[in-house]
Amino acid sequence: MSIEWVNRAVDDLRAWGRAHGLDVDVDEVRLLCDYASDYLDVNELGDFTPVAFEELLLNIYPRKVIAPPESAPETVAAARTLVDFLLATEEIGGKMAVRMRSVLDRIEPEMPIALADTSRFGMAKSLFSAMGADSLEQDAGSAILSVSAVQEEPAVEHCDCPGCSPLPAVRLAPREALTRSALQVPLLTDARRLVQWMLAGGRTPTVKGRLRVRDAAEATAQLSVTDPGLLWELAVHTGLVTVEGTAIFDGEDFDPLDIWAATVEFVVEKETGGAVTGDVSLDEELYGLCDMLYRLQAPVPIPLVREYLEEIGLVEEGEIDIPEAVRRLAYCGMAEPGDELLELTPLALWGLRELYTGLGMEAPEAPDLTTADAPELIEGLLSGMPAEMAEADIGGWLQNRTPAQAVTELLGSVSGAPSVARGVAVTIVDRLGPDAEEAVRAFLEEPELRPHAIHWLSTRGLAAPALTQEEVLWMSVDMLALAMPAAEEDPETFAENMSASGPPSHVIEEMWRVDHPEVVDVLELLGRSLRDHGAAKAARKAAFKARSRAIG
Structure with missing residues (x-):
């Protein structure tokens, strides 16, 4: 431009x-x-x-x-x-x-x-629209995930390059499973076959360490490999063979994951001239494409992959055979096979993290929260993680406990805690059925948790005290406080949600009376965000009253 x-x-x-x-x-x-x-x-x-x-x-x-x-x-x-x-x-x-x-x-x-x-x-719009902070209208699980996606950023200017953009925490497969997978990657299997074939036949590379033309032709015919030159270059790069072609590292010196880490570096960073994906320009952009998939940690539909490549100016419409590129990436161990989606393999995820770490980038690993205690679970969910990972952790954590134990641990850990942590605990408890009734009732005596406990009981048709007007107001402020981080991140979506389901003006006018530590922040947010001018004005007035009361 x-x-x-x-x-x-x-x-x-x-x-x-x-x-x-x-x-x-x-x-x-x-x-x-x-x-x-x-x-x-x-x-x-x-x-x-x-x-x-x-x-x-x-x-x-x-x-x-x-x-x-x-x-x-x-x-x-x-x-x-x-x-x-x-x-x-x-x-x-x-x-x-x-x-x-x-x-x-x-x-x-x-x-x-x-x-x-x-x-x-377009791709970017589809992805970011799918990440909308729908905190006030979503179910319990998605409420947690919208909160967990918000991380506090230091007040400094960032550039947009991958090296400066923080990487998300990733959940890695067990090392034993990764090792087994590395031994089965077709690209590496063919590279080892080629090396063994070369050594068994007494064949030597050129003085520059490359495969001779005659040997490449014979390897194609005898081994049924399509690009022996690429396989030999990979073998040299990963240490499967020396440049001179005189030895193969195996036995005790052979670590499949070391070889795999070098393979990922070779595939995404070396100039492979289209040998990896079938297209020169896509090979050159492979680091960016894999980086995008690493950050999303979700499969991307093939049409959106094509749109992404078009949007970054890599190709004109129809130039690249994306399904063929996915097939080739699956052969290389980088992508899951399939015609409809592009998704990194667990092995690729591990290899990219090794690459980032080697480049000096901070590439955090997400802990397994299924065995954590309640405070660790809540802290982990708030640290930011992909939706599928958070869902799996929450489900596994609940499976390890009875409903009563889960309620006692979760709600017991957030008494006096910030509203965001309390909101995460409450939304997890909201997944539980009537068999958690007695454990929930035990928190009716906790002022900060009582409104949530009453709401939990009443929504399940169980006997519950009536909420007082003060408790209704307190819970409204508490849930809006939970939504504040997402609202600051995406004010437009928050404003849309509030227009659809926000509190009416007469409720907002009374919120200043609530003895909640974040009532001023909530009212100021409403004053900035509400599209109804009357409601926004009521919020600003209420915020002034709440500040005045705090000063007094």
Whole structure:
């Protein structure tokens, strides 16, 4: 993108708006210019056309921009302002302005539909939309996972390169299982066969340590391997054979995982000229692709993989045979076999972590929480981990205890704890059935847990005390405090959730009375986030009262 022309255009637009007394949505216009520059080869204001607006608002925005459908009128209004500016500055003529406005009139009812159509989402938008912090409407498990995904970041500026972006904690397979898997990787099996064949026949490499052309042809015919040159280069790199081709390391000196770690480095970092995936450009981008999969720790649909490669400018549509690339990566031990998804193998996950560690990066390993005590479980879930891993840990932890034991340990560990920890404990307990009744009842005497215990009992049709108005307010503040980290991370999604299911104004007005340590923070968050102006104003007033009471 040419940042200079966009900055200059935005400055001129801001000045034009001030001169004419117009309230110009400069940020939205900048976004229009940025995306036009990035994806439509618009290099100056005069390059805008009616087709450019149609492509921007009905194709690029739905693919790239995480925005709710109801935001479409604001974007179209900004586009109309841009047309007015283009006409006023004589970047376009009157006839062109008429055509642009006509296109925008047609786009306006279509754009909300396009923004809501998930089939149009690009890869990045699909992934981040799936990570929405839906804390107030989700079930117990997903509430925990949205909290666990939020980690406190130091207040310093980060760059976006992989070396500076923190790596997530990963759960590794047992070393014995990894060793067995390493011995069965087809790529390594074929490399060892080739080395043994070379040594058995008294064959030697070239003076540069490469496979001779004649030997490569014979190996292809006799061993049924497709790329003996790659196999020999891999064998040398991993230490299966010396450069001279005179010895093979085996027996006590042969550690399959050491060989595998060197294999991962070879596959993702060496210039393999397309021999790994079948495409030169994809081989060159393999580190980035594997890094993305490592960070997601989830399988990615093949169509989204293709879109990812297109979005980063690696290929034009249709150039790479992705299923064939996945098959080749499965042969290399890096990907699970399959035609619909791309997913790292446990062996690849281990090998990439070894690679990161060797590069001096912090690559944390997630502990097994199924045998932890309750405080360790809660702390582990709050440290941030993928949803599937957290679900498995919670399920395993509960299986190791009776419902009564689980309640006693979880709720007993969070008395007096911060609301986030208490929220995690409560949402895990919410998974349990009526056989945990007596253990839950024991916490009716705990002021901070009593409202949650009453709610747990009443939702299961069990006898329970009525919640007082003060307890209803306290629990509302407590659950909103639980959602605060996710709300700060994704304020737009939080605002959407609050619009759908947030407390009404008359409840917010009374929240200042709640004796909760985070009531001021909660009310200030509501004051910033609520889209209903009346409710937001009530929250700001209540926050002022809560601060005043604390001072007094």
